[in-house]
Amino acid sequence: MLLAYNSNPNIQTSHELTPLSISCLDGHKEIVKMLLAASANVLLSDTDGDSPLIIACQEGHEEIVELLINQQANIIHTWKNHEPLVDSSPLNIMQILIENNADIHARSHSGTTPLFISSYHGHKQFTSALLHNNADIQSLWKDNWTPRKLATEKNLDVILHLLEN
Structure with missing residues (x-):
């Protein structure tokens, strides 16, 4: 993998998507773990203002949401019209955010x-x-x-x- 060659885990596409954001979108938990171990920035947002946490919430990837929260992802991140608790779709994701002190x-x-x-x-x-x-x-x-x-x-x-x- 590119991380073995000291590639930047925070490189962004023209829409400011990072490898972490893309992995959260696609639900690739093991890749998310590798990127987090390589110091991927959980706070970087794309051009729409979506952080990796918001993306994982929207997609319903419960285990990835928990991984990101454990890495200090900003639960109260607001930008444009996005906030993880508002954007979370599945009830189980909302419960995880509330349990981790999301501001209701x-x-x-x-x-x-x-x-x-x-x-x-x-x-x-x-x-x-x-x-x-x-x-x-x-x-x-x-x-x-x-x-x-x-x-x-x-x-x-x-x-x-x-x-x-």
């Missing part, structure tokens, strides 16, 4: 919180998990919208029920 009240640059995102998309399990971890149901977004108002406007009865109880 963190806002993306557009002002959304994980609770707004889960309410907007009608994700019952996400919403329930966030509420179980004391997400703020009174937090305000644009035009003084709350998660409850958002659920009401979108006719999301299940989410509305969760928010009211």
